[in-house]
Amino acid sequence: MSNQERFLVELTDAVGCCSPLVREPLSAEQAVELSRLFKAMGDPVRLRLLSLIASHDGGEACVCDLSGVFELTGPTISHHLRVLREAGLISGERRGTWVYYRIEPGALRRLSAVLVPDVAAAGPA
Amino acid sequence: MSNQERFLVELTDAVGCCSPLVREPLSAEQAVELSRLFKAMGDPVRLRLLSLIASHDGGEACVCDLSGVFELTGPTISHHLRVLREAGLISGERRGTWVYYRIEPGALRRLSAVLVPDVAAAGPA
DNA sequence: AGCTTGTTTCGATATCTGTTAAGACAGACC
């Protein structure tokens, strides 16, 4: 078993033990808020957009970098970007002719905090 | 800053640097597969069901434990459980009169693996 | 003005959420 595999197993065990999602039932309010994030990521095009933006040089990508990747029209890409934006996962900024999108770090942090155990169980020493 | 907060920040920084989602663009196939998981979790009722099952004593809960929590009819709960089941997030088993559901650990592992950096970046020494 | 980039609006189609009604399954009771 590689180091990476071992780490993932340890991580999963800890998740199964102590992550917020597993430790106690989510409140209705928490669930509504969190489900908005998951729902936005619940579409393959949006997941790829998110990944394309996040992995792009400089941590940002303009729409022109994204449109060509899919066999979808401009308005459709724009629609998906809007969903991601309204979920708080990305933010967009116009600079001259182009609109640049980048990841909103707080959103990923919140997701991680739900799926991953807290420091008491699996944090660094 | 508490240990837990510090851990979350370190985690997020690492996520922003090296998690699979951020390191390189997801392939279309990866995106389709992953989006199924996120989509299943993209509903507040299903998210709470998942959390209720995971946090229940013994790691499993019968449908009768879940139905009372929501102001929804039985068939609706059954439908949401089916969505979670078909996404591979939970598995159900009938024992006598009752049907018990439990978390499928592999699914949470996959989600963690996407959002959380691998061992090379943040694993244990 | 003309061109490029991106968003918004609107409409068609498809999927999702929830309900009622009916079916499947296990135990209790006669």
Add this chain to the structure above:
DNA sequence: GGTCTGTCTTAACAGATATCGAAACAAGCT
């Protein structure tokens, strides 16, 4: 065996929401 009762799922359906494209609009160059 037969028939209740309780638990859960499936089937059929209505209403809401989502996905996508064509057309129209907005914003910034040259």
